[in-house]
Amino acid sequence: MKRSATRDTPGTPGSAPGAARRRGRPLGRPLRHPVAVVCLVLLALIVAASVCAPLLTSASPTRATLADAFAPPGGGHPLGADSVGRDVLARLLYGGRVSLLGGFIAVAVALLIGVPTGLLAGYYRGRLDAVISWLASLVMAAPAIMVLLVSIAAIGPDTNATMAVLGIILAPGGFRLVRASVTSVREELYVDAARVSGLGDTRIVRRHILPVVQAPTIVQSAQMFGVAVVIQAGIEFLGLGSAGQASWGAMLNDAFANLYTKPSLLVAPGLAIVITVAALGLLANALRDALLETDTPAARRPGRPGAARPSALPARGDDSLLAVENLRVTYPARDGERTVVDGVSLTVRRGEVVGLVGESGSGKSQTAFAILGLLPPEGRSEADRLSFDGRDLRALGRKERNALRGCRIAYVPQEPMSNLDPAFRIGTQLIDPMRRHLKLTAREAREKALALLERVGIAEPERVYHAYPHQISGGMAQRVLIAGAVSCDPDLLIADEPTTALDVTVQADVLDLLRELQRERRMGLILVTHNFGVVADICDRVAVMRSGQVVETAPAERLFTEPRHEYTRMLLDSTLENTPPRTPLRQAPATGTSLQEKV
Known part of the structure; x- marks a missing residue:
């Protein structure tokens, strides 16, 4: 996750790329x-x-017998x-x-x-x-x-x-x-x-x-x-x-x-x-x-019976799910502070898909991390308002944030293979959040995980459940992450460039899957992307970011037909959707002075 944040805000302090690691078992x-x-x-x-x-x-180690001083090996002294x-x-x-x-x-x-x-x-x-x-x-x-x-x-x-x-x-x-x-x-x-x-x-x-x-x-x-x-x-x-x-x-x-x-x-x-x-x-x-050569198999955890959802969480209220006003994210710099998100305001309603669009470095991912409460330690965020379902996120401690994350606020990252722990099986990584948040037994969590894998379009859920991340493809890994994100029935899903690392055909399948799951569960969805094709395909409303600021917010249809900000028009003009196809090239004559001529 923080790698994407670093790409989104070049020059800001971010997380260094983590070294690939291997784990070992002591007796193998x-x-x-x-x-x-x-x-x-x-x-x-x-x-x-x-x-x-x-x-x-039978001899004593401290008993001295002067008569036996320097006695040679043998008899009562095997070593002398x-x-x-x-x-x-x-x-x-x-x-x-x-x-x-x-x-x-x-x-x-x-x-x-x-x-x-x-x-x-x-x-x-x-x-x-x-x-x-x-x-x-x-x-x-x-x-x-x-x-x-x-x-x-x-x-x-x-x-x-x-x-x-x-x-x-x-x-x-x-x-x-x-x-x-x-x-x-x-x-x-x-x-x-x-x-x-x-x-x-x-x-x-x-x-x-x-x-x-x-x-x-x-x-x-x-x-x-x-x-x-x-x-x-x-x-x-x-x-x-x-x-x-x-x-x-x-x-x-x-x-x-x-x-x-x-x-x-x-x-x-x-x-x-x-x-x-x-x-x-x-x-x-x-x-x-x-x-360092031996991978540790997934550990099994004992089950814990209990209720289906933490009782400390507030009851779900009206359609106003997430409200962000004047969000600001800063990092320390040599000359003071570097502002990477400046005055962002955003609202997400229940059942609505909001696209957060902009070039790399515009602050999209940093905005998402600030909402999730997952900025790096050196990052600092402040906002006039940051509430989820009527609850002030700024006032929550680490434990309360953890009760929301994964349960009512979920996240789908880019780079799916890097977000799966290579030392644990897919099934283990899916059932852990369910057992923590939903208090399911091991058997119940396994059954739900298999059902989710099937729901996200994985043809062999049992095989994938027992597989390690390196044994599945990137597209399948992304489906696994989506299954994990919706496993605890969240109200808000934040998807950060969920199709960036995938090929075009898999991208379309993943977008269709996100849209179907969002409609089925009436989730609010924030889609962080730089791809206007993805925005047109899935988003209801769009917020365009530039240099850490939201420069335009509009319904998706109106944004494409009547963009108001010059930056939005520039982004739309840079796409190739409405560009006429290139004409074929004509081979230059053998004696010509140029190699080819464009018709």
Whole structure:
């Protein structure tokens, strides 16, 4: 949606084109990737050995027997004993608990801070994004080692607490990754389509944003885990960890102290750290390759019984459906503000089709977005009056707007393929708004979706219902969007260039379908277009826009026969409907001086 807004107002701040995205499932292709399988097996063995340490050895990791100092492998010490007679195998197994737990704490804290803040900053942007990004930059600017040393001096040699501080230090990296992932998908048209359908922010984030975040977050978590294990071992090696507990870092400390006496003490803890960190790194790479290749199937949602329409919405009144007076839309610019819609007034009655016509950049789409309440965050709108069915839209909050959008005010965008989420089946995307607004059960919503697909002229509704967007054509996708727009029986339908991306024959079918549905349901319809042929075919009344202003409003028949404004006459003169056909070209003589001559 916002892409069309950007085209409609060149030079204004708009949404950047969203990057194409892929989603992955955590357990799919990774299990068929040999490197991933080997890494998972190794990590599982390390974790299992640490958890089951009491079952694998009866020795204590902290009990010292000076008589067994530097004991060789064998007998009661399968891997030998260290400088004070402690069993190396027991310290290795129990030390894995400390090292792995420390890594888990650091990653958990980093994700608990980084993921929610990244979602909030990337989705809502504005001042919240600026504040959180500034705090993240502040944390990243601080020297990590100095922060850890100061925290150890303040809270004492507590390994778990130190790992929690490390998690705070790692959180900005997770925040920036999540924020970038959310920003890349937030401007996708299917996210806007979900917002137009009246879905709340929480549901949109859960269904359309989180699946995008999961793959890079899982990959980074594996990498952070490896880093945390190394840093935890380093802290223990320096003797700054919890006293009296076995850990891989403490084993390295003892081994280095006796490097010339018994260098073999380095082998066990060194191999444990290298294998764990290498497995985590290789697993992260395998997950990155596998998760980004696998599409997530549509998720099924449990049904919720209920009434057919939200009770908080006002009763339908007279035929005056939408009233807009002196609407103004502005964007910040270097020299102050740039006005893209200036003083637009518009009225739509129930059962009436109003065409909003003008060249690209005239402010048509921005007017539609202002009515829907879907301007970009930097956009600002104001109006003397903006009411729908007697209700002041200016006074509504986000939740109340969502209750209207998709339910009583619907939207049909251009670029149909971009407004369907590629990771969900068509049926899933159709039933979500119905279940939210109409409180239908899953079965009821499915039956209505199939009936709507059949009504909009899709010959195989069952197949299309279970298909992904890439499996259907552009014309069929537009019919799907129209079915979704009318699924909750709206009173007002805003169609923004609904035939632009379609060929001529499909355009005619879509226009006929819109007109039939509009008459059947007695909807008000705003048709945003630059095509006067479409206007003549479907509109009852026309408002012509130029440079953000409505220069002429008239019934469609009179506009074509008696245009009053010079700009309207210029637009009509630019069409080719009344132009005489060109005469054929006559081939120039072989010896002529010109190649061809127009008769």
